[in-house]
Amino acid sequence: MSRFPTSRSTGDLEASFRVNVDKFVAALRKAGASVVISATKRPAERAYLMRQSWDISKGAVKPKDVPPRQGVAIEWDHGNDKASVDAAKAMLEGYGLAYRP
Template sequence: MDTRSGDHWVAWANIHARNSNRIEALEGSFRRNVETFVAVLESAGARVDVSATRRSPKRAYLFHWSWKIANGKCRPADADAAPMAGVGIRWDHGNDLQSRSGALEMTRGFGLAMPPRSIYPPALTSNHIAGRAIDMDIRWKGTLRLPRSDGGMVSVAWTPAVNANLPLHGVGASYGVRKLRSDAPHWSFNGR
């Protein structure tokens, strides 16, 4: 395959560098904490839809550098100077216009948010990459009665504003699943 950047790398990543939305893909201790919290929610009557768990570091690498090159935030040679094992991509086509066009095909293929929607490149490291974060949508009707890990019961009223639902965050934290309050679906081992 052509090692130069371009949309064939999107197809490659969709086979070799996939993200997971399975709880079983999470890191051991966080996985057990999530399993317990989700079981508590579901047995109280909530519906839990998981959209993302472990993110592929190879995919994150392709997101990061394609975004930076496509937006003129680095030279293609800078990306080639920071290779990732198992990804034999060549970012520098020997011509800036072509290098940028190859990277742009990838940002489009991956559906990355570009300026002004997102002014930062996708991160190279995150709790998702370490298997210690989960994105999930939790829904119910009315008020749930949820046990904390110490056995105390908590009433949690439904609100669509999950980032403001402090009683729910408290129950999650008691099981080691902590809310990031700026990102609606995101929970992690440390709240980041």
């Protein structure tokens, strides 16, 4: 899961959006909230891995039908559905996903 890391910095956001996010976070903290930013900008490759592993593990797509993505070397189809789904579930756990990305 260390490949294609997600940014946690508001500094990686588009400038005008970043200003609004920083103001919002500051207001929350001023009001006593504890703010933890888990992700601000996710590389497209990471989003692809997260989405496809979710869809395979939930039976929304067959591993053999997942389209390839340039720059992401992964074999979704492990030769049988159980092995493929098990691998996708392991990826979900690694990413800590609770909802479809």
